[in-house]
Amino acid sequence: MxxxxxxxxxxxxxxxxxxxxxxxxxxxxxxxSMNPGRPMNACHRCGATAYRPVLDRDPLGAMRPTGRYQCVRCKFSFTDVREWRDGTAHG
Incomplete structure (x- = not known):
């Protein structure tokens, strides 16, 4: 360094x-800030600033990501981060 x-x-x-x-x-x-008082990258429901990948077992028993994510606070499940931020589905 x-x-x-x-x-x-x-x-x-x-x-x-x-x-x-x-x-x-x-x-x-x-x-x-675009929206003072709320971080730009936050859950539209609860305001949490983090989400995690949802894991599930594959047919062989290994834990793998499902392609879905979940808010760490309110457990809202989504596939596109814009759903988490805005609350709207994007195609």
């Missing part, structure tokens, strides 16, 4: 799009 890299908001350096802008502008860009 190079010690000469400058940490910026948890990143090694500011993204190229905001390099050269004043620090206050960088702060507002980094903290901007």
């Amino acid at each position: 190079h010690t000469s890299n400058v940490l910026y908001m948890g990143m090694r350096a500011a993204p190229k799009a905001i390099q050269g802008t004043p620090e206050s502008a960088r702060e507002s860009w980094h903290n901007a």
Whole structure:
């Protein structure tokens, strides 16, 4: 790890799009939110910010992913992450 890299908001350096802008502008860009009060990647039902793959046994008895996912808090089951975020099925 190079010690000469400058940490910026948890990143090694500011993204190229905001390099050269004043620090206050960088702060507002980094903290901007499309929907204040709710993370962009969250369950539409309960607001949880994580989901897990659903596993099931295959015919040989091995645990395998089913292609479905489940919200870690409310257990909402879905196949497309947009269903989890928005609550609408996408085709």
